[in-house]
Amino acid sequence: MKSFILCNRVSYMLGGSKIKFRIMAAVVILLSCYYSLASQSNSSPDLPQLIFDNFAPTIREQVKKAYDDAQKNSRDASAVGRLGMVLHTYDQHEMAESCYKRALQLEPDSFQWLYYLGTVQAILGKQTEAAATLAKAVRLNPNYLPAQLKLAESLMASGQLRESQQIYEDVRRSTLNVEHRTSDVEHTMAVAYYGLGRVKAAQRDMASAAEYYRRAVELYKNFGAAHYGLALAYRDLGQTAKAQEHLALYQKDKLGWPPLADPLIGAIRELNAGAQEHLRRGISLEVAGQIAESIAEHEKALEINPQLIQAHVNLIILYGKLGQAEKAEKHYRAAIEINPNQAESHYNYGVLLVGQEKYREAAEAFKKALEINPYYAEAHHNYGSMVEREGRLDEAAEHYRIAIENKPNYRLAHFHLGRILLHQGKNKEAIDHFLKTLSPEDDSTPGFMYALGAAYARTGDRQSAIQYIRGARERAIAFGQTQLLSLIERDLKILERR
Incomplete structure (x- = not known):
């Protein structure tokens, strides 16, 4: 996080009524692919071999407990699947995939294990396998819209645009028929429209793509990816002013995405007890402009691991944005006590000092960052800005040139x-x-x-x-x-x- 000086058996409910979806011919075809893949192995996959020392101390016991339980209950799909969930939450996707496959051998008609397996297969880039797995999940529970959306995404990623479009259309039509629109319904509609826009853009039908993207951002105004897609569509249509408008909105909400009610994935996230997860959430919240919420997640990370230096480094900037300089400096001091040779600590402290108009102290902080990392382009730029204030133009120009050499x-x-x-x-x-x-x-x-x-x-x-x-x-x-x-x-x- 750098700052720059700048002039959730589960049914998905819609409006209190379950929406029944027809199972498309595409899904039936995909199921044949699933059974073909499944028939390649009749034996249950072994549990993955884990090296517990590879896990952070704060989560090691949680992983070991889940692993021991799965070993003692190796014919219990729930125990094996839960190990997969624990590995999933800590981004161990290949090992989670093995666990979910074993759980499915024990409980073949489990929507939960199919959904989780399809999810990790998509993450691993196995989009054809993911589509086949998710197609079976959708057949078992056609009311769970997140599975429909993930299936459509995997179909698109594997180049099956027509099948992907058909599923996005089914989701869109079903949500349109809901009498009472909750935010969950509107967010689902927004993602379906966005998916349709991507399909049309891939087919080079930019007018239709623009219309779908426009509907997506009407339903969720901070939908960064949809604003970006809309900007590109308007550009290709020759509507420059509109393209610029939506490009600006994308720059403001690059990571903005409609939050979807997905209790099964929520159950995965709730298992994550690691400091890094809180740090990840905090960074995402900062990008979304939710500074107070970002600070809360960073502080939770430090409660778990007080030595997590990146959390301290980020909090220098975050507290600075709220004008809480004393707290920002406290985290600077904590960061350099853990590691005095972390260039970003000094850089962020310099940015804090600039905000306080302490320019000489800021220059010293940027200079310290450069002593540690002489290739730090942002530090060269900001140090150049400080000496330019003093009229040292040649020196400032030299630092700007070095910044450009390292970041053209x-x-x-x-x-x-x-x-x-x-x-x-x-x-x-x-x-x-x-x-x-x-x-x-x-x-x-x-x-x-x-x-x-x-x-x-x-x-x-x-x-x-x-x-x-x-x-x-x-x-x-x-x-x-x-x-x-x-x-x-x-x-x-x-x-x-x-």
């Missing part, structure tokens, strides 16, 4: 180096760096494009200046950047009068 697409470093070069009269070199700030497009692009236009104006290239400043105006309008827009309008009027 580092837009901020290109931008700040371009500014210095422009100030020094090195206009062509400045323009070369400004041009490298234009991709990928996001809410920073209008400002970068404006700077590029201004640089062209300075060289006397009025035509290029007007071209890029007009482009900046179009994007500033799309992103709703009114303050920047007023500056652009002012300069554009001057240029157009000449």
